[in-house]
Amino acid sequence: MEKSYIVKQISIFSENRPGRLAAVAGALRDAGINIFAFSIAEANGFGVVRALVDRPEDAHRTLTELGFRVSFTDVIGVKMRDEPGGLSEIASVLGDAGINIEYAYAYSGRDGAVLILRVDQAEDAVRQILARGGELLKASFSQ
């Protein structure tokens, strides 16, 4: 049940130099893969591109064939009220339940704002959010 809300994110290792994001994005474009949301986490010299796409398996294969280091990560997508306090609500639910957020990024799509979260206990987080009347992206969203 909780599993149906766990979304497969692709993560790509990238050197921090001009043209690398263009190479990732171009490869996904050529494969006809749509990116819903993405973020870049950056350290000195390298970064990790994280993305939610419509066909994660195809994206993984395409990028791996180009020589990129790619992995899947389990994340959850929580729908937020697109008004003051929306983020606060979700953060409090997780904080109260003792669930740590490892990283997060947000996007605002046609259906409203969504917060993508990597947490230390994904299934537990899903239960807590649903119990408090929250709404989550379905895993089928990206398959």
Add this chain to the structure above:
Amino acid sequence: MAPWNPRTEEMPPDELRRLQFKLAKSLVYRLYSFNEFYRRRMKEANVHPDDIRSLEDVAKLPFMYKRDLRDGYPDKIFTAERNELVRYHVSSGTTGKPTVVGYTERDIENWSESLARGFSSCGLGRGDVIQVSYGYGLFTGGLGAHYGAERVGATVLPTSVGNTERQVELMQDLHVTAIACTPSYLLHMGEVAEKMGVSIKNDTDLRMGFLGAEPWSEQMRGRIEEWLGIRAYDIYGTSELSGPMFTECAEQEGIHVWGDLALVEIVDPATGEVLEAGEQGELTITMLQKEALPMVRYRIGDLTAVEEGVCACGRTHPRIGRIRGRVDDMLIIRGINVFPSQVEHALLEIPQVGKHFQIVVDRKGALDSMLVRVEVSEEAFSDKITDLMVIKKAVEHRLRSSLNVSVDAELVEPGSLPRFEGKSKKVVDRRSL
């Protein structure tokens, strides 16, 4: 494995030393009497052939260096007539003027004999198919290994370097059992094979490799042996001495240098003083039976140590340990000597990074800085920056503790570091001194 030439290979050590002395003495007389270059050198060093009264007295003779070959380009210091030569090999000249080495028929004979002993000491023989993936042509590797392998009755597949996918196909189709190439090239071949869906370990008959022409470590041997399912033997030589000439035996406890062909000395690179057995220093060789170009006390520039005891295999000739690096490859970082082989050695103990690396040396202000670029392995890749930073720190820590120099590590994308088909060049030195 049974000796190719038991009488020589298992000669009692005392007898071998007497033979070496006899050969050295007659070589020195011949050179002094018939060769202008050597006579002048000996006179300058104030040594006469009569002064060589024991094997230790060889240390009185002057050293030779690569520059002697360059200065004598192309054949001024040859000790055979032109019409006695049956072959030339010529170095690439990447670090200066090329050097030319000539061979008489007997020189080629001894070269093949030397490798035949080495190959058979690892069990190569009739029924084996050996793929020779060293370069053929002016470079000595291909033809050297080729003739040695033919001598022991193996079937030679002279693929030379390059066209790796085809090499993998031929390895399967012709049931290749042995390969001779650089360790870098074998790693490259293993990767290419995997991309083709071929596991060298499971899908080929390959069982041994004679790897050399560049320094490699014991860890690298372990990784190659496990990954490819073969036994990997070190092979040594240099074009000035003939080419690849000496190999390990099945014991894998050092490279047997046949004492009837070559006299080994290990000298202090700074003072030229002869070091004791077991001490690390610069390999210096006198070719005792070379007719066209004997090379007396030739300072090769490779750093190693010599082991005198009788090998567990029963062969009595001296063995040299792994080449730790070259005198001229040695990097001096903030006054500390660093060899690329040490970096490789340390990295191979860290499973989170791949087997390829590059060292970039720079000078920031007055200080040297050393950056080591490594590829993150597939299993270790995490999408959490903190996990990746842990790998970076682990690499820096490991290198610092083994080199005694602080090192920056940089994680790079897989496949982004240069691969090498011949000798690898892993150091980029940007310091302008």
